[in-house]
Amino acid sequence: MHEDFDRCVRAVRSKDARFDGWFFTAVRTTRIYCRPSCPGMPPKAENMTFFPSAAAAQQAGFRACKRCRPDASPGSPQWNERADLAARAMRLIADGVVDRAGVPGLAARLGYSVRQVERQLLAEFGAGPLALARAQRAQTARLLIETTALPMSEVAAAAGFGSIRTFNDTVREVFALPPTELRLRAGRQVASPGxxxxxxxxxxxxxxxxxxxxxxxxxxxxxxxxxxxxxxxxxxxxxxxxxxxxxxxxxxxxxxxxxxxxxxxxxxxxxxxxxxxxxxxxIAVDDLLATDPVLAPHVRRDPGRRVPRTVDGAELAIRAVLGQQVSATAARGHAARLVQDHGDLVHDPSGGLTHLFPTPAVLAGLDPDRFALPRARRDTVVALVNALAAGAVDLGVGADRDRARARLSALPGFGPGTVETIAMRALGDPDAFLPGDPQVRAAARSLGLPFTPAALTAHAAAWRPWRAYAVQYLWAVV
Incomplete structure (x- = not known):
């Protein structure tokens, strides 16, 4: 979108927050970049230039606006919607892969050469993987500077900077203030360490x-x-x-x-x-779904439904299998027993949290008889955790959705419903669809929509690429 100059200018002049994260506005006279909805006076059009990412604006020598904090904009929805190389790379960079494994590690996770990854990111986002990771480190540093009392040396290390000098230089360059002044300007810190x-x-x-x-x-x-x-x-x-x-x-x-x-x-x-x-x-999701006269009243009543996703794709997949053909209460019971027996302990002074969900590696090392499940579902769980532990199935943030679907489908006990549930919630596919789900079919029937899987799939073609969101509206009906 950043290449459509007139459309970007209109968004900036109307201070349209819908475009925050889609592009960034840089002002050549002030050398400052902003989000489209910045409350300041819009600059003259001839002084504006637009970038697809904060990293690209920073790399071009522009500083972040102190008023609208463009580095804290919501991420571009394209990074989650799309399943191509650039979008997968952005999800992995956000998850810290470059900081932990460098650009070669990022390229290896994606299955491409370093040169291919760098070229694609530069074309899409105006910045390479190192610049994109640097922009994220700067944002992390700002959060730690403004919300903690940590010494700056510890802030630098926590944000991923290799040296205090690099940390100081980056903060000055991106925010036009040294770290100590940035903290003083914020004027607030949390009381509890950590x-x-x-x-x-x-x-x-x-x-x-x-x-x-x-x-x-x-x-x-x-x-x-x-x-x-x-x-x-x-x-x-x-x-x-x-x-x-x-x-x-x-x-x-x-x-x-x-x-x-x-x-x-x-x-x-x-x-x-x-x-x-x-x-x-x-807005994009609801505008399209509201073109269906059956869904339109539900979209107008409760706009902005999101897809509940997950913090860990492997955990979600295991839970999806535990929930096959049982009630939600029974599925929670199976998962709770698994957690109590094999999850790592955590300390929660503020509530009742006690465990981490067990990793596939831990579960793959168990005697299958330890899973108190019907034989067929036990075999499915065992096949899944073995595939996850061995890396044969990747459900991480940078996973290839088509490959993951194919490999899940090849495992015993994985029907389309389970595969699409995982695609929707673990892989983040906005077009994942569950035409055979009992609640979806019941909702379709009550609304007068086709309710057999084949007929409902045909009708739902008009909802693409947002069928996962249509499922949320259908689930709300029953």
Missing amino acids: VLSLRLPFREPLCPDNLFGHLAATAIPGVEEWRDGAYRRTLRLPHGTGIATLRPTADHIACQLALTDLRDLARAISRCRRLLDLDADP
Whole structure:
């Protein structure tokens, strides 16, 4: 979109928040870049230039606006919608792969050469993987500077900078202030060491009912809970563990993170955003679904439904199998026993969280008879955890959706419903569809839509590429 100059100018002049994250406005006279909805006076059109990412603007020598904080914009919805190389790379960069494994590690995860990855990202986002990772480190540094009392040397290390000098230079370059002045300007710090409070932005509207309602209804005791109006869960992160507390408000998600290692901050934020589908474009979704006269009243009544996703694709897949052909209560019971017997312990002074969900490697090492399940479902769980542990099935943030679907379908006990549930919630496919799901079929029938899987699939072709969101509206009917 950033190449459509006239459309970008119109969005900036109208301060249209729907385009935050889609592109960034740089002003050549001030050398500052902003989000489209910046409340400041719009610059003259002849002084504007547009970039597809904050990293591209920073690389071109522009500084972040202190008023609208463009580095904190919601991510582009394209990074979640699309399944191509560039989008997969962006999801992996957000999950910290470049910081942990470098650009060669990113390329290896994607199955391409370093040169191919760099060329594609430069073409799509105006910046290579190192610049994109640097922009994320700068954003992490700003959060730590403004919300903690950590010494700057510890902030630098936690944000992923190799030296205090690089940290200082980057903060000055991106925010036009040295770190100490950035902290003084913020004028606030959290009191508890290791606990961070921040705001997760999203594109409005957002309907929290189905999102948080689903997470609360399916919560595994010990791993997740609904407490005092907030969804809480444990996180397994690259350098340690974490506990996320997420509470919906009118214009943001209030997020509190308790981390054993602050180097995991960016990863924890990325996973929380993915869990709640916060980078979605609800206007685009609802505009298309509302063209169906049957869905239109439901879209108008509860606009902005999101797809409840996951913080861990492997966990979601195992839970999907445990839930096959049983009630939600029974599925939670199976998962709770698995967690109590094989999950790692965590300490939660603020609530009732006790465990991390067990890893595929741990479960793959168990005697199959330890799974208290019917034989057929036990065989499915064993095949799944073995494939996940061996790397034969990749359900991570940068996974190839088509390949993952094919490999899941080849496992025993995996029908289309289970595969599409995993595609919807673990792989983040916005077009995943469940025409055979009993609740979807019941909703379709009650609305007068075709309700056999084949007929409903044919009708739902008009809902593409947003069929996963149509499922959310259908589930709300029954």
